[in-house]
Amino acid sequence: MKKENKKINKKVIKDIFNGILDASQKEILQKFPELSKTLSEVTTQSPEDFHMNIYYELDGVIRRLIANSMSKSDWDKGVSEVVFLYTNYNYIESNLSKFIKIKEGNACYADKSRWLVDALTHYYMKGTPIDMTIDDKCYWKPHFWTAEQWIEAFKALLNFYYGGFNEYMLFLQKNWLPLLIKKEK
Secondary structure, eight states: OHHHHHHHHHHHHHHHHHHHHHSOHHHHHHHOHHHHHHHHHHHTSOHHHHIIIIIHHHHHHHHHHHHHHSOGGGGGGTHHHHHHHHHTHHHHHHHHHHHHHHHHOSTTHHHHHHHHHHHHHHHHHHOOOOOOOOOTTOTTSOSSSOHHHHHHHHHHHHHHHTTOHHHHHHHIIIIIHHHHHHHHO
16 A cells, blocks of 8 residues: 555656646746746856855755655654755765775665665764665665764765765775775675
8 A cells, every 4th residue: 555655656756757847938927937047047157156045945945845855753763864864865874885896896886875875864864773684685774884884974975975085094904905905805
């Protein structure tokens, strides 16, 4: 039953975006004249103007919607981290998958990185521990690093995204470099 609701929600969302994308320029201008005018003006200016006047506002709405979906008691567990995971999914998932692909090869690396993003989301959203226990059929979990190291990897990537170069380099030096040296031997 739950999967049906997910499909319905995904379909509704997909239909909404397809409707927006399929609408002709004339319809957009008629329905949203102020938005169209503002977008036209901003896109002829600088990327910074676009970011501050359009993207920043839209990003704020998205962040608030995600934060509102969390219960107030869960906020202390990591609302900002959950929002970052949702709004920067591609950045986190592609970086984690690169670590996994280099260390373990091409087999199921995308499944492993997606599982990690989901596990991190549950960790920050609900406080659910990340279970890195590996059994014979655990193809979806990476076979290196502890849960704490994956959390540290996420925090390092988050910091790096916002210019925290030192934190990211320290993480790589402490956790990634030893794996590469070990692989070379």
